[in-house]
Amino acid sequence: MKPKVCITTIEYPPDVGGVGESVHRIAHMLIDSGYEVHVAVFRSKQRLVSDDSRRRASCKTTLQDEVFVHRIKSAVRQPEPEIQDFFGDVYFYLKRLYQQHQFNLFHAFFLNETGYVTTLLAKENGVPVINSIRGSDLHKNIFSPKFHAQTAWTLDNSDWVTFVSRDLQRRGAAIAPGILLKSSVFLNSIAPINFEQLPTPALMHQLSGIVIGSSGRFRDKKGIEFLLDACAELSTEIDLTLLLIGDFVEKEKSYWKQEIRQSKLVAPPEANSRLQITGIVSREEALAYLPHLDIYAIPSLHDGCPNALLEAMLAGCAIVGTNVDAIGEILADGTAGLLVEPGDTPQLTTALRQLANQPELRQRLGTGARKKVLQQLSPAIERENWLQVYQRVLWPERSPQFNQMSAVSMNK
Structure with a gap:
């Protein structure tokens, strides 16, 4: 039986953006390696509307090239919905997806928008969770006081954290020192282009x-x-x-x-x-x-x-x-x-x-x-890095030395 992974993200193609491109690339690496991949897409700014309209919360599911894509929208019940209302709606539908599919692993991209709500749901249900730091989530949003406690809690409660640069890992460790024992750094990859x-x-x-x-x-x-x-x-x-x-x-x-x-x-x-x-x-x-x-x-x-x-x-x-x-x-x-x-x-x-x-x-x-x-920076190298992380988080008993070795070997 294929292990089921739910990746949460702020964007996914056809959305334009580097995070979406990375999630798309990684999702297909996992599919090629025998995983069933679900991607839940939600973003807080989507709770706002410019035409004074109202809407119900919703979750629309499509199958895009073997990836189950779930686009979650929060309700608009008032002119400027509160951020906690947005996260409440997202949590509700993310929980329903978990109850329906019984994911073996959650993986959140972009700490503030997706990481907290994903990690909360994962911890409540005893499911391992990976958080992937991409850049602005620690370089910019950390300067908002309202994000600091949430960021520290999410880092502390992650089963594994990945970073795309050592600068980001150093800042993450300054906020939550314990992540040095459960994190790794590796770069994005790109396939050849004609x-x-x-x-x-x-x-x-x-x-x-x-x-x-x-x-x-x-x-x-x-x-x-x-x-x-x-x-x-x-x-x-x-x-x-x-x-x-x-x-x-x-x-x-x-x-x-x-x-x-x-x-x-x-x-x-x-x-x-x-x-x-x-x-x-x-x-x-x-x-x-x-x-x-x-x-x-x-x-x-x-x-x-x-x-x-x-x-x-x-x-x-x-x-x-x-x-x-x-x-x-x-x-x-x-x-x-x-x-x-x-x-x-x-x-x-x-x-x-x-x-x-x-x-x-x-x-x-x-x-x-x-x-x-x-x-x-080939996809084959990035794929091997991701598979090591997934194996460590899903089946830690199969890789007992990963904790001691990964932070050194994968950060080179």
């Missing part, structure tokens, strides 16, 4: 000079203001285009419009624009831009293990990244890109200038980035 089969992207004819690109959903943690400053300075000495593949999150758009106005870069529709922003595009179109970049910049202030970095590495981009989280760990040896300190515009400007003026260095680093991602 970039030659992707269509020519829409803005190609508007890109000139050295093309410096970055991609994602741009928000506070991405450090884009420092990239704007660096490119503005470089534009006085180098013909360049800054290409932002994606768009700014809605709640911060007025801030970013101000930053762009204050920069010396000229944004469309002005003539001779040195800044191009694609807006929201499909993942296929976003990927199609990468081989056309001269330099890929990821100036994040904190960022977990971003899929965008791994995609740029697969495309053979010359990369400039900040020394934070997995970005710093991946680029530290200098074979796959240049590393700068976060928020340091002069360092970032110098690194971009160095790559812009040295095509042979761009070629060497791009080749090194592609080689590294294919050899060290």
Whole structure:
């Protein structure tokens, strides 16, 4: 009989986002390894509606490529539902799913949105639970006083905790020291991509000079203001285009419009624009831009293990990244890109200038980035890491040495 796993997450395809992509990848790794996988999707901001409508709580189940996907929505009974009402509705439907399917394991992605309610249900029913920390759940949300006690309790009551960077593990251990005995660090992976089969992207004819690109959903943690400053300075000495593949999150758009106005870069529709922003595009179109970049910049202030970095590495981009989280760990040896300190515009400007003026260095680093991602960040390696964790949590008697060895061997 297949062991049944319920993964809880804030997003799952077709939702756009790195957490959803990771959950999708891991779900299929588990299916290929003989597990029955259920994914419960819920997010607190979905409790709000903009048209003053009302709705009942619901749980809609579909089968997506062998994964049972349960999308849970809380009720809207008043203009601004309380967060505790949201979690109450989620708990109700998550409990019903457990009663129906009798899961052998719960696995929560993103600590604050999903981890607490998932861990509470698991502990009440004697079911093991894994919590996977992705980035903002410890780097940003921990600064909200209302999350601190909940975060510490969830970490303490997890059977295992996984992190995508050592920075995140260190912060987790500062909050709940005991997790060092029940946690491991390993990076995301990515499958090879055939970039030659992707269509020519829409803005190609508007890109000139050295093309410096970055991609994602741009928000506070991405450090884009420092990239704007660096490119503005470089534009006085180098013909360049800054290409932002994606768009700014809605709640911060007025801030970013101000930053762009204050920069010396000229944004469309002005003539001779040195800044191009694609807006929201499909993942296929976003990927199609990468081989056309001269330099890929990821100036994040904190960022977990971003899929965008791994995609740029697969495309053979010359990369400039900040020394934070997995970005710093991946680029530290200098074979796959240049590393700068976060928020340091002069360092970032110098690194971009160095790559812009040295095509042979761009070629060497791009080749090194592609080689590294294919050899060290392959799905086969990530799959083995996950299977070790699952075996430890589900069948600890079969792996008695895992407790002592994992924190050392899996964190290398």
